[in-house]
Amino acid sequence: MSNPYKKIFSEPGTKGFSAAGFLARLPIAMAPIGIVAMLSQTHGEYWLAGAVSATYALTNALIAPQISRAVDRFGQSAVLAPTTTVSVLAFLALIAAANQGWSAWTLFASAFLAAAMPSMPAMLRARWTEIFRDRPELNTAFAFESAADELVYIAGASLSVGLAVALFPEAGMLISTAFLALGTLAFVLQRATEPAVRHVAGSPPQKSAIRLRPVQIITLALIFVGATFATAEVSAVAITKDLGQPNTASFVIGVYAIGSFVVGLVLGALNPKLALEKQLMIAVTVLALTALPLPFAGTVPLLAIAVFVSGIAISPTFITAFGLVERRVPETMLTEGITWVTTGIGIGMALGAFLAGWAVDTFGSQSGFWVSVAAGLGAAFTIALGQRTLAGENCGGGVCPVPQAAE
Numbered sequence: 001m002s003n004p005y006k007k008i009f010s011e012p013g014t015k016g017f018s019a020a021g022f023l024a025r026l027p028i029a030m031a032p033i034g035i036v037a038m039l040s041q042t043h044g045e046y047w048l049a050g051a052v053s054a055t056y057a058l059t060n061a062l063i064a065p066q067i068s069r070a071v072d073r074f075g076q077s078a079v080l081a082p083t084t085t086v087s088v089l090a091f092l093a094l095i096a097a098a099n100q101g102w103s104a105w106t107l108f109a110s111a112f113l114a115a116a117m118p119s120m121p122a123m124l125r126a127r128w129t130e131i132f133r134d135r136p137e138l139n140t141a142f143a144f145e146s147a148a149d150e151l152v153y154i155a156g157a158s159l160s161v162g163l164a165v166a167l168f169p170e171a172g173m174l175i176s177t178a179f180l181a182l183g184t185l186a187f188v189l190q191r192a193t194e195p196a197v198r199h200v201a202g203s204p205p206q207k208s209a210i211r212l213r214p215v216q217i218i219t220l221a222l223i224f225v226g227a228t229f230a231t232a233e234v235s236a237v238a239i240t241k242d243l244g245q246p247n248t249a250s251f252v253i254g255v256y257a258i259g260s261f262v263v264g265l266v267l268g269a270l271n272p273k274l275a276l277e278k279q280l281m282i283a284v285t286v287l288a289l290t291a292l293p294l295p296f297a298g299t300v301p302l303l304a305i306a307v308f309v310s311g312i313a314i315s316p317t318f319i320t321a322f323g324l325v326e327r328r329v330p331e332t333m334l335t336e337g338i339t340w341v342t343t344g345i346g347i348g349m350a351l352g353a354f355l356a357g358w359a360v361d362t363f364g365s366q367s368g369f370w371v372s373v374a375a376g377l378g379a380a381f382t383i384a385l386g387q388r389t390l391a392g393e394n395c396g397g398g399v400c401p402v403p404q405a406a407e
Helices: 004-008 014-042 046-074 076-100 104-114 120-132 137-166 171-189 213-242 246-270 276-291 300-310 314-328 331-363 365-385
Strands: none
Touching: 004 137, 004 246, 014 046, 014 076, 014 104, 014 120, 014 137, 014 171, 046 076, 046 104, 046 120, 046 331, 076 104, 076 120, 076 171, 120 137, 120 171, 120 314, 120 331, 137 171, 137 246, 137 314, 213 246, 213 276, 213 300, 213 314, 213 331, 213 365, 246 300, 246 314, 276 300, 276 314, 276 365, 314 331, 331 365
């Protein structure tokens, strides 16, 4: 059998924009934890570090879809250059404020402006869609992107914290900012693979992609999925600490991501023919079922096994979810649609971490995983209710358009 990944990278320009995009999206994982690692050392206050990091993360979750909406209207190169410049300068200001001990408001202001960082996963998937639209290779490309996302979360957070601890507090954030600047520059300069702007000149602005029912359904489902992802991390740290083996937490979290990474690559190679909405239903059902043993894992080996099994459905869920967005969202708002779904994952991770932390503090370390159980059931329930819409039965021609009217 031929290698499907070799096939997608045989297309001109794909290796270049993929490599640049991987570098540019490392700050997705490096920046939030890097801010915490930096400020907790320079200011000695975890509440301040967490608050500044949350300001950045939540603001980015709100701004990124609007940036992607502008990309759909004006093109990647026209929007990514100025927004990334603002983000890079703001990150540098944040680093300077931490190093020089400036007032707390400067930390929050810098974090707020740094949130102008665009959603690179959406930009990458938009380029793959432009190349392989309506071709089976697109599913393989999305599988590769999901696997790359996993690598970003595995390597990015560890790199950011490791640099801050081993070198100096600002080291992780400096490297993260350099990756953002250089990676985005290299990405923007590759104009040959940039998606065409399909906005018709003179037509009124389209309404937001979040008003599309498929985007709403998938975004809500991935909020639940993101919650399971974050809950596993928080609970693993708490349980291994209670078991007197805190150093094994990174191993357990790594096993969780590796399971998702491997299954995602396999799914992309197989490229199943089953309808995407049914594949997504299967994936979230597996996600819900495999979460059930987690609260009962009382030793590190059992925890590692349970976490590995529970992670196998993460990448398949992401792959099919992004594939459905490509099928159900008009071409003129594809980047924004993908960004909303990506934002859902981030919101879910933030909520999941908060709820799992509360459960651990209130009921004990094992209780955090009950958030995973509830979130998995929520994802399955959401996708089950949305099957007809995701199948395109409520949309003309399988695509759910938005009325071309001004806001």
